[in-house]
Amino acid sequence: DAKTTQPTSMDCAEGRAANLPCNHSTISGNEYVYWYRQIHSQGPQYIIHGLKNNETNEMASLIITEDRKSSTLILPHATLRDTAVYYCIVSSGFGNEKLTFGTGTRLTIIP
């Protein structure tokens, strides 16, 4: 798996947009950018993924730079329940591929 770099922690005010950056400068052409989050004492939860186009779903938006070396996960209106550790992972997307988790970003939503 290509290595990713994320800030260790971030704070965001409730109701504001949370923007979580990720650097993945060694990403390969066939690798997707996946985002997962882990709420305390639970298993990781899938959020969104993309290859090169920006993506949006009911949970978040994913902005990938044109050179694909970095991306930003956007939670448009953060709530207290969004407090979690967010992991950015690059992967070919095949189900049997090993996934390597970095340290992630600990996002704290402040009331």
Added chain:
Amino acid sequence: GAVVSQHPSWVICKSGTSVKIECRSLDFQATTMFWYRQFPKQSLMLMATSNEGSKATYEQGVEKDKFLINHASLTLSTLTVTSAHPEDSSFYICRASKQGNTEAFFGQGTRLTVV
């Protein structure tokens, strides 16, 4: 989305005993399952990869005789922590692999405390 169920959610056991953790894919067949371990305030570390009907592949530094993995069916994998010690206390998470190009599906995790 696919559902992966892990049981138990938490367990406390005495030092020297063995503990079995189950991971089930409820609505799909998982040819590959992965087991991770997570210590407090740390990231998930892959322990082993199990393929249905064959022996598990362990990551470097993980004792295969201590962490027994069985993947006897396409919907069930088990991790048995044998002769558990307090240092084995951790959060154990399974991941079940669905065929094709897709996101990863994780169990809810099992918090093991060895006293």
